[in-house]
Amino acid sequence: MRSILGTAIFIFILCGPSFAEEIVQVDNQYVQEYKGRLGAWTEVKSQAQLNSLVGKFGTTIQEVREMNGSQLAFGSFLFMPFSDKYLQELEAQGVKRDSVVSRKNDFIWPISRVDNISSAFGMRHGRLHTGTDMPAVRGTPIIAVMDGRVVATGNDAGLGKNILLEHRDNFFTRYAHCYRWLVKTGDYVKKGQIIGLVGSTGRSTGCHLHFEIRYNDIPLNPLDFLPYKQNLSQPHMIRNWK
Ligand SMILES: [Zn+2]
Structure with missing residues (x-):
């Protein structure tokens, strides 16, 4: 009996903090x-x-x-x-950062106000679209979705200016088509911290963020990990790759 109790306490100590909700300060255009x-x-x-x-x-x-x-x-x-x-x-004057409630190991949205997904993760023109596209005006803050470290900032023909973050347990996130990146390789970033600004660099037809979540370099559907948003218009639920 005692050992069962001990095991339960051990599991709670191990998992408890990751279930606890905390208030995360999220950068906006002001602070x-x-x-x-x-x-x-x-x-x-x-x-x-x-x-x-x-x-x-x-x-x-x-x-x-x-x-x-x-x-x-x-x-x-x-x-x-x-x-x-x-x-x-x-x-x-009431000007301060925004705040969201999140559990320690959960992701938050990379853009604070998203009410539309312009292109979902999945097959597109015969190829896997490896991220979720979120339209936003140029200069909108892009937010680190979890504590992490900047692995690379790059500028290439397809992704344009992009940022790759490494998080716990081999999770990575990528933020592409940026107008500017605001962090450097090696920087440690906190969940909620601004890392760049939305733009339309690279192969892009309008200002939006292409956002990826990867696990061991396997691209996963970001909408399976981001907090549920009720107001999100389609193609939110299109899972045509399944
Ligand atoms: Zn995309």
């Missing part, structure tokens, strides 16, 4: 996280603009260099950290 700091990715075009943003956000050039590398490339996106005071001002 974002990078390397443990809150701020915002901003396209910075000149030294004058940088100086003005540093003043506005209550940060310093030194801090901006620490976040982005010592060579600040104007014309690209820089992560601008916010001071505590600026964050408090935003919060007083």
